[in-house]
Amino acid sequence: MASSTDAALPAAPPMRPGAQAWFVLGVLCFVYVLNFLDRQLLSILAKPIQDELGVTDGQLGLISGLYFALFYCILAIPVGWLADRTNRVKVLAFSCALWSAATAACGLSTSYGQLAVSRMAVGVGEAGGVPPSYAIISDYFPSGTRGTALSLFNLGPPIGSALGVAFGASIAAAYSWRDAFIWVGVVGVVTAAVVWLFVREPKKGGLDKPLETRLPADAAPVPRAGFMATCKMYFTNPVLRGMALACGATQFITYALLNFATLFLMREKGMTLSEVALWYALVIGVGVSGGMFISGRLIDHFSRRSKTAYAWLPAIGLALAAPLFAAFVWAPSWQLALVFLILPMGLNYFYRSPAITLVQEEVRPDQRVLSGALLLLVMNLIGLGLGPTYLGAASDFFRAEHPDNSLQIALYTLLPFYGLAILMFVGLAAKIRKQVASEAGS
DSSP states (O other): OOOTTOSSSOOSOOOOOOHHHHHHHHHHHHHHHHHHHHHHHHHHTHHHHHHHHOOOHHHHHIIIIIHHHHHHHHHHHHHHHHHHHSOHHHHHHHHHHHHHHHHHHHTTOOSHHHHHHHHHHHHHHHTTTHHHHHHHHHTTSOTTTHHHHHHHHTTHHHHHHHHIIIIIHHHHHHSOHHHHHHHHHHHHHHHHHHHHHHOOOOOTTTTSOOGGGGSOTTOOOOOOOOHHHHHHHHHHOHHHHHHHHHHHHHHHHHHHHHHHHHHHHHHTTOOOHHHIIIIIHHHHHHHHHHHHHHHHHHHHHHTTTOTTHHHHHHHHHHHHHHHHHHHHHHOSSHHHHHHHHHHHHHHTTTTHHHHHHHHHHHSOGGGHHHHHHHHHHHHHHHHHHHHHHHHHHHHHHHHTTOTTSHHHHHHHTTHHHHHHHHHHHHHHHHHHHHHHHHHHHO
């Protein structure tokens, strides 16, 4: 297993990925776009869904947060274990087809119960989407280029969210919110077929230094990583465990915001669906995409000097984002609110590329999918499961006395979580520094 205490990434110039690697990255990024577009359609179309089905903010928070996350996060573990031992590309293609069919089913729902079951099914399918993609990319791109490659892959969420806003809001305004779900589902099924037919399964660990060359000459052969062994390795490693928890605290903020920003802008700031389709889509597309890409480039650069960059980069991003987020919530008009939101939308995501790159660099090739799934398990159970659920419940709580701005007050209560996440990343930097010092002295 690659040590998590090495002081820096390899100093030698990285190998150059070939054309096939970039093709695969493009296809997987599009799958991730659909993954997040499917996931965000519910929040984008929240108001017309509420108007037709009578869904409250609290119920919306449950089906976009806790109910979805329970299936998405927990099933990612056995799916990750299966993908590490079988064909990761086929697992990804099947998962894409499943969540896309479930997305189309959302558009056919006529009650809250049917919609909730359909969203749970989306979570089941999406459980097999991201972790296999992390590992496939890591076997197409060598060390020293993975941060950039994974940051490009991580453009999927902002592009998916932006397209979801533009497409979903436009279709809902012109036709029906149901049509948006159905058409996105159809596109996803076709994309799953493309993955199955045109993406080749790479050799596991083919671009990594052979494990045998990193062991003493008389060391016993290392057995294939087992499910429990990988889980134990992950959760007993203070750096990997600390990164997952810090990311969870960050995602508590980001998922709460993403799942209720459109509803907040429409209900309390006065935006229309047509305005959301253009201006909010641009804010997400530019802000989050910029944050994902810039953080990936920065982590490839600074982690070669010090591994503490994996923690300091997210901490600095969140510290800069917090006051701008408060200004977004306060702004008296939607135009000014969007101006304040652009930078936090990017800075909030400075954690993602460092976290994913660290995990993929630090574990054995046959542990990558499961380790990526364990990272997602922790940060999504906390962030995706609790963030939207909390914010929806808080809005319902404040509505009795503040019917016109209950979401605004609820959003203000996210500010302490910025402080918590920053402190957790600062603590993670100390853990990384301690392990580096320990390795150097051994």
